[in-house]
Amino acid sequence: MSFLIEVNKAVAIRSIDIAKPLHSITQLENYGGVRIFLMDDDQPVGMIDVVCNGHQIDIKQLQRHITDQVASHSSPPIYPKTDLSSDLSVSIVIATYDRPATLRRCLEALNDQTSSQKIEIIVVDNHPASGITPPVLEAFPDVILVNESRKGLSYARNAGFLASTGDIILTTDDDVIVTPTWVERIAAPFADPDVMVVTGNTLPLELETEAQRLFEFYGGLGRGFAPMIVDNAWFKQFKLGVPTWLLGATANAAFRANIFSHPQIGLLDESLGAGTPTGCNEDTYLFYKVLKAGYKIIYEPKAYIWHEHRREMSSLRRQLYGYSKGHIAYHLMTVIRDHDLRGLIHILGYMPLARGWHMLRLIGAKLRGRKHYPLSLLLLEIWGNLNGPWALWQSYRNVIRQGRSKGYNSTIFGLNKQHRQSAQ
Numbered sequence: 001m002s003f004l005i006e007v008n009k010a011v012a013i014r015s016i017d018i019a020k021p022l023h024s025i026t027q028l029e030n031y032g033g034v035r036i037f038l039m040d041d042d043q044p045v046g047m048i049d050v051v052c053n054g055h056q057i058d059i060k061q062l063q064r065h066i067t068d069q070v071a072s073h074s075s076p077p078i079y080p081k082t083d084l085s086s087d088l089s090v091s092i093v094i095a096t097y098d099r100p101a102t103l104r105r106c107l108e109a110l111n112d113q114t115s116s117q118k119i120e121i122i123v124v125d126n127h128p129a130s131g132i133t134p135p136v137l138e139a140f141p142d143v144i145l146v147n148e149s150r151k152g153l154s155y156a157r158n159a160g161f162l163a164s165t166g167d168i169i170l171t172t173d174d175d176v177i178v179t180p181t182w183v184e185r186i187a188a189p190f191a192d193p194d195v196m197v198v199t200g201n202t203l204p205l206e207l208e209t210e211a212q213r214l215f216e217f218y219g220g221l222g223r224g225f226a227p228m229i230v231d232n233a234w235f236k237q238f239k240l241g242v243p244t245w246l247l248g249a250t251a252n253a254a255f256r257a258n259i260f261s262h263p264q265i266g267l268l269d270e271s272l273g274a275g276t277p278t279g280c281n282e283d284t285y286l287f288y289k290v291l292k293a294g295y296k297i298i299y300e301p302k303a304y305i306w307h308e309h310r311r312e313m314s315s316l317r318r319q320l321y322g323y324s325k326g327h328i329a330y331h332l333m334t335v336i337r338d339h340d341l342r343g344l345i346h347i348l349g350y351m352p353l354a355r356g357w358h359m360l361r362l363i364g365a366k367l368r369g370r371k372h373y374p375l376s377l378l379l380l381e382i383w384g385n386l387n388g389p390w391a392l393w394q395s396y397r398n399v400i401r402q403g404r405s406k407g408y409n410s411t412i413f414g415l416n417k418q419h420r421q422s423a424q
Contacts, residue, residue: 003049004207004217005371007033011207012052015039018066025057037203038066042181043302044201046225088190089118090183091166091257095156096174097126097275100136102308103174107140115183120166124148126156126275150402154273154282157250158405161260161267169257171250177205177306186254186303194231196256196265196295197287199248200303201225211316212309217373218320221307223248228299235291241331241346244287247297252305253283264293267405271395272329278391279322279384281330288334317380324381328388329395355382 004011009032014025017039028034034057036048048065050057092110096103103123110121121143125133128147137143148159161169168187172178182200189198202221207213223246235242259265265286273282287297310316328351331343358378365372 002217002373003033003035003051004213005373007051007213009033010209011035011213013037013204013206016062017042018045022059022062022066024059025062028052028056029054035204035207036062042179044203044225044304088167088187089120089165090115090168090170090187091120091122091160091164092170092172092183093122093124093157093160093164094172094174095124095126095153095160096133097156098130098132099174100132103133104136104139106172106174106176106178107136107143109177109179111140112180113178113183114180115187117168117183117187118166119183120144120164122146122160122163124156124160124163126151126153150270152270152273152275152398154268154270154276155402155405156275157273157282158267158270161257162406164257167257168254169260170254171252172305173251173307175308176202176251177308179304179306182303182305186252186300189298189300190254190256192296194296195298196259196290197247197297198254198303199223199297199299200252200305201299201301202249202252202305202307205306205308207309209311211311211313214373214377215309215316215319218377220309221249221251223299223301225301227301229296230291230299231296232291232294235288238342239345240350241334241343242288242291242340244284244291245281245327245330247284247287248299250283250286251307252303254303259290259295262293265289269333270402270404271392271399272326272333274322276398277394278326278329278388279324280326284330285333288330288338292338317377320377321380321384324384325388325391328385329392332389332392351385355385 010030012028012031012034014034015037016022019040025034025036032053033049033051036050037044038046038048050061094106107121113119123133123137123143124146126148128149134145137145144163146159146163148156157171168190170183170186186198186200189195201223204212204216204220207216230247260267268282269285272278272280272285274280290297310319328347331346334340334343362372362375362378366375
């Protein structure tokens with residue numbers, strides 16, 4: 001039984017530095033459990049879930065868990081220990097849609113970066129008609145504002161990519177808080193010239209509500225504490241659809257800027273993503289194209305951020321419904337665009353079996369009186385899967401009506417740096 005399903009009350013989030021003397025964890029009176037992130041020199045190396053029922057957690061309880069957790073998650077570096085040239089500049093692209101409070105918090109955190117790289121921050125307003133975003137930026141005069149009225153996260157991010165001047169482009173969301181070393185750590189692997197994408201770990205800022213706990217149980221946005229490197233060999237090994245969702249998301253990612261002019265990669269596909277009928281997976285398809293083109297993607301958990309999950313169940317349902325549509329749309333895209341039949345095998349072969357098995361397990365748990373992931377959410381996911389093909393068709397029609405971003409799928413287009421050419 002999952003900790004997050006078992007605990008009915010709010011779950012506290014705490015961090016402890018394992019290199020320092022331990023202290024009891026207190027002020028848990030209003031919590032049924034606590035998720036403790038283990039840090040070593042401000043680097044996340046593991047986590048502990050503890051049921052507390054409002055009671056403090058003493059040092060002995062902590063010690064029982066920490067040794068095994070750290071040993072199981074410690075991993076050697078996976079990329080050369082070469083310092084990134086300070087001549088390489090960084091652009092950070094943040095897409096926003098009328099969320100001034102969280103955007104302000106995000107920008108405040110970005111101001112505290114310790115990186116030696118030259119940093120450019122671009123905020124893309126995906127609803128400029130509201131006039132809500134510009135007043136936020138008055139407190140941040142160095143931030144560049146770009147307007148993109150076509151609705152959709154892919155449109156917004158592409159507008160930011162096209163406006164950027166950095167050699168490396170970082171993406172994050174307006175509902176995150178980045179850590180002071182984020183830029184430095186997520187940019188470091190680009191010292192390897194074959195690395196085109198780096199993703200980082202995304203930890204939950206809070207688990208106060210049922211919706212937040214269920215989203216984290218669903219999978220959340222983090223991908224664990226072990227670094228990972230994948231390439232074209234990894235891409236080719238799968239018999240079913242390529243699971244690029246295991247590599248992270250553009251809430252915490254960095255890209256070598258010239259991939260967006262690469263003839264085999266290019267911009268985000270604007271028929272995928274939040275704000276479109278397909279709901280998501282513009283990033284997973286971009287990862288797919290990078291790997292297919294023969295380049296590396298690195299998951300670096302040391303480059304971590306904090307994400308505020310949606311608090312309301314209604315918002316969670318919309319999110320999971322969108323994810324489920326986008327999952328099918330991603331695989332269909334690999335079939336239609338890339339003639340990769342593994343996506344079709346995944347949809348028609350694996351998905352019905354996986355969903356059926358999951359449903360049987362939930363029904364069995366319910367009959368035994370055990371707590372479980374809500375059957376209503378699983379049914380919603382299945383409904384989203386069934387609507388995936390229609391959602392992709394709707395998104396195609398929307399893109400035809402609104403138009404692609406300048407230079408989409410072109411070999412050369414108007415990026416700001418003239419020296420930016422193909423990544424080949």
